[in-house]
Amino acid sequence: MPATQTIRTPKFRLHKPTRQGFVELDGRRIYLGRFDLPETKQRYHRTLAEWIANGRRMPVAPEETTVIELYDAFMEHAKVPEASDACDGKGGAA
Numbered sequence: 533m534p535a536t537q538t539i540r541t542p543k544f545r546l547h548k549p550t551r552q553g554f555v556e557l558d559g560r561r562i563y564l565g566r567f568d569l570p571e572t573k574q575r576y577h578r579t580l581a582e583w584i585a586n587g588r589r590m591p592v593a594p595e596e597t598t599v600i601e602l603y604d605a606f607m608e609h610a611k612v613p614e615a616s617d618a619c620d621g622k623g624g625a626a
Contacts, residue, residue, distance in 0.1 A: 539588075544576045557583050558590050 542555050546567045553567040555576055565572035592598055
């Protein structure tokens with residue numbers, strides 16, 4: 533019988549040295565403001581809602597490069613030129 537995996541909601545946590553509230557999503561800490569303020573708790577709920585709405589992944593800002601975009605750029609860069617453009621066919625340059 534396969535084990536069932538429980539999906540847990542990341543907790544609102546306290547960073548003791550700075551008294552900041554934070555949540556850890558996708559392995560990254562997101563600091564939300566002073567722990568004891570109600571606005572910080574609201575930021576936590578808003579950030580968590582965005583994360584869940586995006587398939588439990590942090591949304592990517594438009595100016596950030598995604599892995600797919602990086603892959604596409606590399607593949608475009610790595611295209612092999614036509615044989616007639618690269619050499620004369622005898623191992624030397626054209």
